[in-house]
Amino acid sequence: MFNILLLFVSILYFSSADASKAYITNEKDNTLSVIDIDKRKVIKTVDIGQRPRGITMTKDGKLVLICASDDDRVEVRDAETLKLKYHLPSGPDPELFVLSPDDSILYIANEDDAMVTVVDMNERMIIDDIPVGVEPEGMGLTNNGAVLVNTSETTNMAHFIDTETLNIVENVLVDARPRVAMFTPNDEEVWVSSEIGGTVKVINPNSKAVTHTIGFEIPGVNEESIQPVGVKHTNDGKYTFVALGPANRVAVIDQKTKEIIKYLLVGQRVWQLAFSNDQKTLLSTNGVSNDVSFINVEKLKVEKSVKVGRFPWGVVISP
Amino acid sequence: MNIKNFLLVLIFLSLTLTNKVDTRELSIQQLEERKKADSERAEKRKKRGKKAFSKEITLTTKITFVSMERKNPPVLSNLDPILTDEGFYGVKLAIEDNLTTGRFVGHDYKASFHRVSLNEKLNQEFEKLIDKGHKIFIVDLTEDEILSLKKLRGFDQVLIFNIRSKSDSLRNEKCAKNIYHIPPSYSMLSDALTQYLVKKKWTKWFLVTGPDKSDKNYSNALKESAKKFNIKIKEEKVWDFTSDLRRTAGKEVPIFTKGSRYDVLVVADEKGEFGEYLAYRTWDPRPIAGSQGLKPNSWHRTHEQWGATQMQNRFRRESGRWMTEVDYHAWTAVRSLGEAITRTQKNSVTDIIKYLSGSSFGLGAYKGMKVSYRSWNGQMRQPILLAAPRSMVSVSPQDGYIHPFSELDTLGKDKPESTCKF
Numbered sequence: 001m002f003n004i005l006l007l008f009v010s011i012l013y014f015s016s017a018d019a020s021k022a023y024i025t026n027e028k029d030n031t032l033s034v035i036d037i038d039k040r041k042v043i044k045t046v047d048i049g050q051r052p053r054g055i056t057m058t059k060d061g062k063l064v065l066i067c068a069s070d071d072d073r074v075e076v077r078d079a080e081t082l083k084l085k086y087h088l089p090s091g092p093d094p095e096l097f098v099l100s101p102d103d104s105i106l107y108i109a110n111e112d113d114a115m116v117t118v119v120d121m122n123e124r125m126i127i128d129d130i131p132v133g134v135e136p137e138g139m140g141l142t143n144n145g146a147v148l149v150n151t152s153e154t155t156n157m158a159h160f161i162d163t164e165t166l167n168i169v170e171n172v173l174v175d176a177r178p179r180v181a182m183f184t185p186n187d188e189e190v191w192v193s194s195e196i197g198g199t200v201k202v203i204n205p206n207s208k209a210v211t212h213t214i215g216f217e218i219p220g221v222n223e224e225s226i227q228p229v230g231v232k233h234t235n236d237g238k239y240t241f242v243a244l245g246p247a248n249r250v251a252v253i254d255q256k257t258k259e260i261i262k263y264l265l266v267g268q269r270v271w272q273l274a275f276s277n278d279q280k281t282l283l284s285t286n287g288v289s290n291d292v293s294f295i296n297v298e299k300l301k302v303e304k305s306v307k308v309g310r311f312p313w314g315v316v317i318s319p
Numbered sequence: 320m321n322i323k324n325f326l327l328v329l330i331f332l333s334l335t336l337t338n339k340v341d342t343r344e345l346s347i348q349q350l351e352e353r354k355k356a357d358s359e360r361a362e363k364r365k366k367r368g369k370k371a372f373s374k375e376i377t378l379t380t381k382i383t384f385v386s387m388e389r390k391n392p393p394v395l396s397n398l399d400p401i402l403t404d405e406g407f408y409g410v411k412l413a414i415e416d417n418l419t420t421g422r423f424v425g426h427d428y429k430a431s432f433h434r435v436s437l438n439e440k441l442n443q444e445f446e447k448l449i450d451k452g453h454k455i456f457i458v459d460l461t462e463d464e465i466l467s468l469k470k471l472r473g474f475d476q477v478l479i480f481n482i483r484s485k486s487d488s489l490r491n492e493k494c495a496k497n498i499y500h501i502p503p504s505y506s507m508l509s510d511a512l513t514q515y516l517v518k519k520k521w522t523k524w525f526l527v528t529g530p531d532k533s534d535k536n537y538s539n540a541l542k543e544s545a546k547k548f549n550i551k552i553k554e555e556k557v558w559d560f561t562s563d564l565r566r567t568a569g570k571e572v573p574i575f576t577k578g579s580r581y582d583v584l585v586v587a588d589e590k591g592e593f594g595e596y597l598a599y600r601t602w603d604p605r606p607i608a609g610s611q612g613l614k615p616n617s618w619h620r621t622h623e624q625w626g627a628t629q630m631q632n633r634f635r636r637e638s639g640r641w642m643t644e645v646d647y648h649a650w651t652a653v654r655s656l657g658e659a660i661t662r663t664q665k666n667s668v669t670d671i672i673k674y675l676s677g678s679s680f681g682l683g684a685y686k687g688m689k690v691s692y693r694s695w696n697g698q699m700r701q702p703i704l705l706a707a708p709r710s711m712v713s714v715s716p717q718d719g720y721i722h723p724f725s726e727l728d729t730l731g732k733d734k735p736e737s738t739c740k741f
Contacts, residue, residue, distance in 0.1 A: 112629060131372070152419075153683065155420040155423070171372070171423040176689055196681065224688035224725070
């Protein structure tokens with residue numbers, strides 16, 4: 001009996017320790033909110049560097065990396081304690097970044113500087129920088145890490161970069177203010193959202209041709225406030241979710257046919273998205289209403305919103 | 320509430336409120352550091368033998384900036400420096416942006432800057448430039464100066480972007496097919512302000528107009544907006560005092576503003592000769608709006624939404640000062656050209672006009688929605704920022720003003736009201 005009790009207690013203990021967490025950067029009050037995904041509650045808020053935006057994690061879930069844009073560096077924090085471990089050099093104004101599949105290289109978009117900075121994670125040193133278009137932001141990487149796509153907001157291009165040579169191989173013109181580039185799980189397409197253009201372009205990474213342009217129409221919402229930003233694909237190839245900014249909605253798109261299935265009403269000015277590990281839940285950061293919406297992916301329903309700090313920007317979920 | 324609880328609340332409040340007072344803007348020092356880091360990085364890149372992606376140049380576009388040397392008016396306020404380089408850094412930054420894009424598509428851009436000095440004649444100098452083959456102009460000129468250009472030999476073959484004048488007649492009866500207007504017209508500004516005042520239900524106005532022509536233009540636009548939005552102008556006065564108000568405003572303004580009951584004092588004083596001295600001195604306690612107080616703008620230093628922080632930082636890094644409206648207009652004009660040339664791969668005046676006035680043109684210009692041009696008069700459609708000196712109050716068009724084509728066309732003269740005929 002005692003053993004069973006012990007077992008029960010230990011299960012409880014481990015399940016709580018293993019509980020998946022969402023980390024949210026709050027751009028305007030320089031804090032990080034941590035949400036317990038199961039409980040759907042903020043469990044911790046800590047002060048971090050200035051103007052935190054992009055956020056990511058190492059594959060083992062041990063380190064959280066944060067772009068502290070106004071400090072011109074990347075903060076590396078312990079995922080458990082959230083204590084600052086060290087800074088990585090990043091070049092000026094880091095906004096968004098992506099880690100190579102083996103976590104050895106960090107590719108950073110420097111928004112003020114028209115550069116993509118390449119950082120060696122072990123040496124903690126800048127090893128190269130690649131001149132790209134004006135106000136680079138979106139960073140998409142293939143599963144094998146061979147091709148990096150960066151978008152530049154004022155140049156309106158998707159830059160295809162060979163990560164072997166760290167040179168640009170091709171530039172594809174997209175619609176105004178491209179924000180996010182995201183490869184489909186099979187790497188056969190890269191989707192690029194354009195905030196001011198109001199579209200998502202689907203590009204074939206081999207031919208570099210635009211194969212689809214997805215537009216959005218929402219009854220009662222004017223065209224100008226439909227501003228696509230965050231893009232997330234489900235691994236089963238079924239859905240793609242696109243955050244539509246001040247339209248306050250997340251579009252659900254059939255990943256294969258590119259047809260729009262549904263619009264989900266979330267908080268105000270929705271930008272970035274992240275899946276829970278089982279991909280059953282999608283989180284959205286809503287900048288103006290200062291909250292995070294929980295979307296049930298199976299039912300395509302918004303189930304809850306959780307208040308966080310001022311202007312939640314980026315979100316990452318622990319493995 | 321007992322004293323202990325009250326103290327606890329007080330301590331809590333003071334802790335939470337004092338915590339978040341960091342400024343948003345980077346200091347000039349920080350910007351300088353970034354600049355230094357940039358050049359260091361560029362040097363390192365050179366050492367590594369790294370080359371930026373660049374396509375062979377197939378198209379070169381020359382852009383000419385024309386401004387006038389002017390006699391400085393007597394100093395009315397010793398707060399703000401008088402700028403003689405407005406527009407310059409806007410052009411420079413936009414050329415750099417265009418060049419970055421151009422590198423990827425094989426387009427080159429060259430800018431030249433011409434400042435007509437006090438002892439030169441604008442028309443002569445301009446004609447010389449046309450004769451030399453300059454085709455695309457960004458002009459920092461007044462209404463009358465722009466109108467005088469229309470008589471010049473070769474005017475029909477050039478393309479002109481107005482970056483200063485807000486005159487409505489330039490955009491209506493005196494319009495021209497090859498002149499684009501980046502600044503919002505007086506009627507766009509007055510509609511933007513009026514929509515907000517209507518929302519606040521401040522619909523009884525006291526209107527004060529200054530002595531200059533531009534003040535009258537602004538004032539006329541305000542009167543038209545008042546009619547359009549059913550505002551009552553309870554009283555209307557012209558300010559024609561000539562004394563230095565810094566010593567006497569306390570005596571003059573209360574008497575000047577005594578009279579009818581009104582909600583808001585609306586002022587048209589483009590040069591700022593007296594408008595700044597109205598606030599806190601009116602007979603009745605009333606807010607000020609118009610050319611002072613709550614002011615409709617195309618750009619403002621308090622603007623930080625929709626990527627504007629990036630623009631403000633990049634501009635300050637380049638120039639060491641804040642971006643003005645004229646700088647913003649210059650940037651937007653040159654970027655519009657870049658966008659048209661990048662998308663069409665052509666740079667002749669007729670091709671650019673065709674694309675700019677067409678329906679596919681749209682430019683991201685840090686206003687939260689794309690800006691474009693009205694095909695009937697070349698005016699740039701744009702949201703208007705309503706700002707107090709140190710805070711952004713609202714952005715017009717206000718919610719609820721709908722339009723079959725674009726909500727931005729609820730500001731200023733719409734197609735049916737326009738008297739412009741090309």
